[in-house]
Amino acid sequence: MDLIGLYPTWYEPGIGSGWVIGLIATIHVLFSHTAVGAALLFTYLAYLGYRDDRPELIDFIKKYGLFLLVFSYILGSITGPGIWYSTTVGSPRGISALIHNFVWKWATEWVFFVIEVVGVYMMVYLVGKVDKATYLRIAITFGMASFATMLAIVGILSFMMEPGMPNWAEKGGYLLGFYGDNTFAQLAIRIAFMFTMTAVVGGIVVAGLKDQVFKTWLARRLAVLGIVSTIIGISLYPWYLSTLPAQAQIVMENRIPDYYGTAILTVLLATIAYFAFTLFKPRMLTASIAGLATLSILILGLFPGETIRESARKPFVAGEYLYSNQVIAKDVPGMTVKSEIPTLEKVGFTHASVFWPETQRDITVNNAHEVGRTLAIAACSNCHSLSTTGIRPIAGYFGGITDVSRIKTYLLGALATGNTMYMPKIPLQDKEAEALALYLASLADPTVVARYVEENSKTADAPQKVLPAIDDKKTTSPVARVNVSFPTSGLEE
Amino acid sequence: MDASMLYALRDPLGVPAAPIIFLLLGVLTWALHIAAVHVLLGASSLTLFGSLNKNPHWRRLADAMVSTAKIAVSVAIVLGVAPLLFVQVIYDPFWYTSNVLSAWWVIGFITFLIFGSLLLFIFYGLNSSMKTKPKTRCPGAMLAAIAFFLVVGFIMHALSVQMLKPEKWMEWYAPGGIVDASGRALHAYNFWRFGFFISLSAPVIGLWLIAYRRYLLGRDNEDQSYLAFVRRLAMPLISIGGIIALALYVGWMATLDQNVASFALSFWSIITVAMLLLAVAVPFVLSKKLDSGFWGYAPFAVGAVALIVVGAMREALRWATLYGVHGYNALDYKLHMDWYSTLMFFLTFAAIGGAVLAYLLTVSWKAGQTKGMYVASPMVNRMGTIGISLLAVWIIQYFAIGLWVAYSG
Ligand code: HEM
Numbered sequence: 001m002d003l004i005g006l007y008p009t010w011y012e013p014g015i016g017s018g019w020v021i022g023l024i025a026t027i028h029v030l031f032s033h034t035a036v037g038a039a040l041l042f043t044y045l046a047y048l049g050y051r052d053d054r055p056e057l058i059d060f061i062k063k064y065g066l067f068l069l070v071f072s073y074i075l076g077s078i079t080g081p082g083i084w085y086s087t088t089v090g091s092p093r094g095i096s097a098l099i100h101n102f103v104w105k106w107a108t109e110w111v112f113f114v115i116e117v118v119g120v121y122m123m124v125y126l127v128g129k130v131d132k133a134t135y136l137r138i139a140i141t142f143g144m145a146s147f148a149t150m151l152a153i154v155g156i157l158s159f160m161m162e163p164g165m166p167n168w169a170e171k172g173g174y175l176l177g178f179y180g181d182n183t184f185a186q187l188a189i190r191i192a193f194m195f196t197m198t199a200v201v202g203g204i205v206v207a208g209l210k211d212q213v214f215k216t217w218l219a220r221r222l223a224v225l226g227i228v229s230t231i232i233g234i235s236l237y238p239w240y241l242s243t244l245p246a247q248a249q250i251v252m253e254n255r256i257p258d259y260y261g262t263a264i265l266t267v268l269l270a271t272i273a274y275f276a277f278t279l280f281k282p283r284m285l286t287a288s289i290a291g292l293a294t295l296s297i298l299i300l301g302l303f304p305g306e307t308i309r310e311s312a313r314k315p316f317v318a319g320e321y322l323y324s325n326q327v328i329a330k331d332v333p334g335m336t337v338k339s340e341i342p343t344l345e346k347v348g349f350t351h352a353s354v355f356w357p358e359t360q361r362d363i364t365v366n367n368a369h370e371v372g373r374t375l376a377i378a379a380c381s382n383c384h385s386l387s388t389t390g391i392r393p394i395a396g397y398f399g400g401i402t403d404v405s406r407i408k409t410y411l412l413g414a415l416a417t418g419n420t421m422y423m424p425k426i427p428l429q430d431k432e433a434e435a436l437a438l439y440l441a442s443l444a445d446p447t448v449v450a451r452y453v454e455e456n457s458k459t460a461d462a463p464q465k466v467l468p469a470i471d472d473k474k475t476t477s478p479v480a481r482v483n484v485s486f487p488t489s490g491l492e493e
Numbered sequence: 494m495d496a497s498m499l500y501a502l503r504d505p506l507g508v509p510a511a512p513i514i515f516l517l518l519g520v521l522t523w524a525l526h527i528a529a530v531h532v533l534l535g536a537s538s539l540t541l542f543g544s545l546n547k548n549p550h551w552r553r554l555a556d557a558m559v560s561t562a563k564i565a566v567s568v569a570i571v572l573g574v575a576p577l578l579f580v581q582v583i584y585d586p587f588w589y590t591s592n593v594l595s596a597w598w599v600i601g602f603i604t605f606l607i608f609g610s611l612l613l614f615i616f617y618g619l620n621s622s623m624k625t626k627p628k629t630r631c632p633g634a635m636l637a638a639i640a641f642f643l644v645v646g647f648i649m650h651a652l653s654v655q656m657l658k659p660e661k662w663m664e665w666y667a668p669g670g671i672v673d674a675s676g677r678a679l680h681a682y683n684f685w686r687f688g689f690f691i692s693l694s695a696p697v698i699g700l701w702l703i704a705y706r707r708y709l710l711g712r713d714n715e716d717q718s719y720l721a722f723v724r725r726l727a728m729p730l731i732s733i734g735g736i737i738a739l740a741l742y743v744g745w746m747a748t749l750d751q752n753v754a755s756f757a758l759s760f761w762s763i764i765t766v767a768m769l770l771l772a773v774a775v776p777f778v779l780s781k782k783l784d785s786g787f788w789g790y791a792p793f794a795v796g797a798v799a800l801i802v803v804g805a806m807r808e809a810l811r812w813a814t815l816y817g818v819h820g821y822n823a824l825d826y827k828l829h830m831d832w833y834s835t836l837m838f839f840l841t842f843a844a845i846g847g848a849v850l851a852y853l854l855t856v857s858w859k860a861g862q863t864k865g866m867y868v869a870s871p872m873v874n875r876m877g878t879i880g881i882s883l884l885a886v887w888i889i890q891y892f893a894i895g896l897w898v899a900y901s902g
Binding site for chain 1: 666
């Protein structure tokens, strides 16, 4: 049998699964980076505190630590597996690819994670209960373990964009998948911004300090940390960009709305301005100001950042071989993985998918619309909402066209051939293209379906025949402009 | 869903070490996870009960239990991650399908867990010393936290049960032939099974209390009447709680699907009952001995072994269902042996995990037993230094190998 292992799809018509995943990921980035940053900051403060005999530093650790415990460790450690869970339901084969390549790396990270969690409780609860040297040892252990969790994860994240080394596909194996230019560039940039986030979030605690002299001292240190790390982060960005695959560069140039770049730059400059404020007016720092700054970073900085990382790797979702819509697009001889495109070309989604209603495997005039919907769910909904809300609503790309044959021509010309660069090749069979076209047309005008059925049942032996065009000259969609067009930029967002 | 379809869902990348390793690690780490969950649920319930009570012993216990619960929630989460990793490696067709079909609940799992944990922390923050203050602030937070934890556990339970019913998947995904991709429903559960896993919290927290009591005995001049109180509470929790759990177990076995009904009298099922009975009996048999030497810790140790057996039984049932009924053999997964990452994990686990955790736990333990400041002995200090050195070696090898792979041409 020609089966390919596509899972059921989760398609959420309201906000769209993409946003849910993005939201969880963004929150987790904040928590986890703050956790690692704060761990290193703690280690440093514990060192200073004991070296110069400054109990207020140790007190701060206790205070910030308690806050951090809730903020980062509890929430960070829930949203961490939360990302697994959310990508599981949003892109099961994507997470599966990461798990099956890197399970041991994740297991290794888990060892550090256990140490980290034990460590953070000890940092908080053993203040003053153990001798200095011991406390310092705990602090150093904690800081190093925390840093190691980040090291362990970063190569997996960069594999989502591309395999570490180009010859991974040929040779396979963990090392070539994990390590590469992009891994190190990403690591460097993450470390920089991790300190930025630590400095911002740290402000929430600093704001509450009663001792004004100490508050000033610490707020200034955090401000310097914030400014330096932000500047380093910005200056590392070109290096990071240069390590992205060519495909991603093009996508970023064409598909990311211009204001994203501006927004991010503005946020970074605002961040520096914010730190300049806390540097010169440390006493004016209040918890609400610091809280607001944290929230702004989250909404204005991290979310677009995550979105870009998400969009830039399109049409792939992992390792440059797995499409967003879960189809394996290329052979990976090093891992004896075979492309699934030939199977789809041979028998189509309707016959290759495991999760396909039996009544929809053969397409008839009467079930065409339903098959079209199932196809849209399976092949498109990972990146396009099928309703009017959510990520990249699909109807918007067809500008209200209701001419089934025209849409079908487009689907066969631009999608089935893989001629749309940032989209997967979606090898639709002729009848599948017609079914999908009917469904897409019905999004603009539901009555199309009844007419289609009526027209075609009369000529049941000529199922290719479709409805005459409805006037759509005024539309601006790529499909309408040219009968078959290959849009490479423009319409999105 | 026939076997060929289940096999088609497997990840073509294969697995990087013998599948049996993942299966065993899954069972072992799940047992640890559920043990932490039991301590969490047990300690939370005792906290709630104690916080609503005027008796000073109860209030002191509530104080101790809320601290336990707070740490247990972290531990339960951390220890939950491990089986979550391993289940995806060899049971991906089942785990992913089950999750996607109930996607909203999967998201709900995270959300409710966040609510529950925050509520627990809020309760803790509001009631820093129930021992000295007669009034409890906002016990509702604790009650709500427990409720959220139960919902979280129920979602996990439903996902675990849905995994085992491939014959129903298509009906759930496309009822009447129309695809419903909304992921809004939980499709399968078994209250006996869920009840069994949850009810084990009672005997487990009882065993935990015995160990807690032993820990207090190690300190100087502990309040004898409090120690007696803890014991009086622990024993019936173990015996009555244990009997209830066994009754629910019998209910679960009696309601197994027809095609695996014979599992009820299989080796794994019988040894599970035997181990649970043993764990319940041990504290009663030891009785007076619990106060001498390290015997006070023995019951919990036996309980932990019993939970590993429970985990093995749970796995055996999965095997009987997926292999026995559906023809899916989790152990014939395609192998792409990856020596570096496999060895690296085991080395890290044994050397760094072992050394560092031994150090950290020794220090916590000693600090807890010492009144005033604990000063580490040279021996303990050496353990700490070894741990740090190993971490440093790990970080260095990460960069050394990485830079070599990435830039050596
Ligand atoms: C308060 C929180 C939690 C409770 C009460 C809880 C409870 C449970 C219960 C009762 C089961 C067994 C279900 C059955 O077999 O019927 C279970 C399984 C499981 N739990 Fe948890 N859990 C909690 C948190 C977590 C977390 C945070 C994670 C992951 C990070 C997790 C991961 C798992 C996994 C992966 C399984 C199934 C493993 C398998 O099928 O092999 N749990 N949990």
